[in-house]
Amino acid sequence: MAPVRDHLLARGPLAQRANDFLGRAWQRGWLPPPDLDPQALWTLAAKPYGADAEAVEHGARIAEDVADFRERLERLIAAVRAEADLNPLGQAMAWGQLSRVVKNRMAFGALWRDAPELTETPLAAPIIIIGHMRSGTTRIHTLLAADPAHSHTRYCDAYHPVPAPMGLNRTKAALELAMLGALNPWMQSIHPMSAGAVEEELAWISAALHHSIYESQWHIPSYSAWSEARDPAPIYREMARILRTDAATRGVANKPRVLKVPAFAEDLGTLLQQFPDARLVIAHREHDAVLRSAVSLAANQMAIQSDTCCLDAITARWQHKIALREAGMAAALAGWQGRRARLDFDEMGADWEGAMARCYADLGLDLTPQALAAMRKQMAASETGHHHAHSAQLARFTGAG
Secondary structure, rough: OOOOOOOOOOOHHHHHHHHHHHHHHHOOHHEEEEEHHHHHHHHHHHHHHHHHHHHHOOOOOOHHHHHHHHHHHHHHHHHHHHHHOOOHHHHHHHHHHHHHHHHHHHHHHHHHHHHHHHHHHOOOOEEEEEEEOOOOOHHHHHHHHHHOOEEEHHHHHHHOOOHHHHHHHHHHHHHHHHHHHHHOHHHHOOOOOOOOOOOOOOOHOOOOOOHHHHOOOOOHHHHHHHHOEEEEEEHHHHHHHHHHHHHHHHOOOOOOOEEOOOOHOHHHHEEEEEEEEEEEEEEEEOOOHHHHHHHHHHHHHHHHHOOOOHHHHHHHHHHHHHHHHHHHHHHHHHHOOOOOEEEHHHHHHHHHHHHHHHHHHHHOOOOOHHHHHHHHHHHHHHHHOOOOHHHHHHHHHHHHO
């Protein structure tokens, strides 16, 4: 049983012990502190490729995308150093995340240099869920993904995307989730995850250093502002290459992929340039409820990695994100003529079968008996899911406030 989360910035006991140990170990010279430096990360990632490292970095990528990633890494690390005020555990986690991003960048470059056809894999028209974090997009995602006519990304594909033999990525993902769950006992109640379960593609845009996953963990306002103002096309070209590689490797390119990342909303125009034949599902929920839940998620992530988190700053950030994403959606949808459906959070709660039937009709899809049976099974399984604990947490925090 997870301990009671008695405050939005609560930290699990194991995370506190790990943080204290790392601080002592670095201070006393037992362990070296992580070298969160862009050049050090590149040197580590490039080492296996020797003289071929530069060619590998460019594998199947245009020069603009290579330069964009380099600049993003430097600016992100500069913001982390200047603004995030990470504690020892946060520094270790930041190094772990960013070193893996650079290593995967090189591994994909090596793969695509040798097999560039993977990045050109033809795809069935995707179904893209657009909506704010905590607006019911996960429920819509899992229902659409349950349809055997569709394909979806799994957690192990999202966070360990470079193809590996013998199911190694799934094993890595399971071990990683076990460790994260021990450090953060409320993680599964806020965002339930398992190695083989349906997962969004947040890690794929984060692999190109989109700001969304990092600003939900670290206070990095300068990087957020710079990245929000920058053309995100290189990020979505990289995401498309990863998606096409994943589809080819898993043999599911002929099935519509159900895609979902809340950050898609602010970049919707650019996303639709990559997937002009997409069908869209627009999720809606009352903004105050979205804000409360988003702040709870971000506070949970940030409290582990910094001792100086500020709830007012977190709230202001997510008020800004909601407004930014509303504007992004409105601008992109104003001139878009493709298929779309709109699903309301309360409607999905009251009559999800009716809502999904209308969704399929609006998208021009066939809701088969097999799909409906799979969705009913998914909904039945979710009745005992971890996510109900987060609703109880929010109710407690709201009542206390």
